[in-house]
Amino acid sequence: MGLLLIAGASAAQEAVSESASGKTRDGAAVPPRRVLVIGIDGTRTDALQAANTPHLDRLIQDGQLWTNTQILGDRPTQNDTVSGPGWTSFLTGVWADKHGVNDNRFEGRNVDAYPHFFARVRHAYPAARMGSFVDWKPIDDYLVRDADVRVCHESHGASEYEQNDGKLATAAAAFLRDDDPHVVMVYFGMADESGHAHGFHPSVRPYVDAIARVDERVGQVLNAMQERPNYAQEQWLVVVSTDHGGQGTGHGSGHEIPAIRQTWLIVSGDRRSPNPPASSVATSTEPSPSYLVDVSVTALEHLGIPLDPAWQLDGKALRFDSPPHPPAADEPVSHSRKALSENE
Numbered sequence: 001m002g003l004l005l006i007a008g009a010s011a012a013q014e015a016v017s018e019s020a021s022g023k024t025r026d027g028a029a030v031p032p033r034r035v036l037v038i039g040i041d042g043t044r045t046d047a048l049q050a051a052n053t054p055h056l057d058r059l060i061q062d063g064q065l066w067t068n069t070q071i072l073g074d075r076p077t078q079n080d081t082v083s084g085p086g087w088t089s090f091l092t093g094v095w096a097d098k099h100g101v102n103d104n105r106f107e108g109r110n111v112d113a114y115p116h117f118f119a120r121v122r123h124a125y126p127a128a129r130m131g132s133f134v135d136w137k138p139i140d141d142y143l144v145r146d147a148d149v150r151v152c153h154e155s156h157g158a159s160e161y162e163q164n165d166g167k168l169a170t171a172a173a174a175f176l177r178d179d180d181p182h183v184v185m186v187y188f189g190m191a192d193e194s195g196h197a198h199g200f201h202p203s204v205r206p207y208v209d210a211i212a213r214v215d216e217r218v219g220q221v222l223n224a225m226q227e228r229p230n231y232a233q234e235q236w237l238v239v240v241s242t243d244h245g246g247q248g249t250g251h252g253s254g255h256e257i258p259a260i261r262q263t264w265l266i267v268s269g270d271r272r273s274p275n276p277p278a279s280s281v282a283t284s285t286e287p288s289p290s291y292l293v294d295v296s297v298t299a300l301e302h303l304g305i306p307l308d309p310a311w312q313l314d315g316k317a318l319r320f321d322s323p324p325h326p327p328a329a330d331e332p333v334s335h336s337r338k339a340l341s342e343n344e
Contacts, residue, residue, distance in 0.1 A: 042192025200246025
């Protein structure tokens with residue numbers, strides 16, 4: 001099933017030049033900066049490092065890769081290590097003991113109190129343009145709200161996810177290129193489905209190849225963002241992560257399994273600390289731990305939205321202490337920029 005809702009696209013296109021300055025044509029406030037969030041389901045860190053991912057490597061070169069990202073917090077919770085609680089934590093900035101999603105049934109969800117971060121953006125900037133592009137339908141059914149453009153292609157099985165990931169990339173690229181978005185969220189499900197079909201491991205060629213094909217979709221989206229006429233002035237931040245890793249052909253009950261519970265996260269753009277310590281180290285050295293709940297909080301702070309303590313967010317806004325630096329001319333990005341995982 002495909003669902004596409006577009007509200008006021010022509011008006012948004014007319015406002016491209018005005019919104020670059022922080023206001024729409026009618027003077028309504030919009031975010032001063034912009035965010036692209038990409039979720040790649042079920043992608044192990046060591047498999048990501050084994051795959052050919054030039055577009056993700058480019059993001060790392062302009063930002064920071066964390067390979068110690070935890071999908072579970074320190075507080076005891078009842079949630080399984082599956083997509084339902086993972087993507088809910090990713091999108092709300094709180095752990096399962098607050099948002100209430102413990103498995104893929106989404107029963108007991110408390111997402112009115114702890115909503116998708118789009119709701120926080122909408123409250124702060126009612127005129128912001130936002131788009132959501134997913135092919136795991138529960139995200140659209142239970143989590144997405146306040147999106148001006150909302151695309152969901154329900155998928156089942158690896159071949160459908162591969163086809164629909166491509167459709168999502170095309171739709172998201174069109175939104176970035178032809179509309180005037182401030183916040184975009186894109187989800188790709190192909191890698192996870194390949195892991196379930198063939199195995200989650202860097203030695204499993206179909207799984208690693210699926211990650212490489214997702215990277216091609218990521219490149220399509222990034223190229224559209226960078227082709228925007230005012231891209232240089234729009235201060236885009238790109239945040240990319242996953243909901244869990246995997247072992248064998250699954251990832252449930254992975255609370256004590258590093259290959260499942262410890263993943264990766266990329267922040268690309270100007271998120272350097274304003275006062276880095278004198279002992280700053282190269283970005284290939286592992287930074288302090290990150291968490292799945294940091295994704296949406298990092299996005300909110302970049303958009304200039306004050307983090308209200310009443311929201312009880314568990315995540316923190318990520319920064320990195322060292323400025324990005326290119327690899328040596330004879331050193332490939334995939335090795336020089338990607339920190340080694342503990343699981344290798």
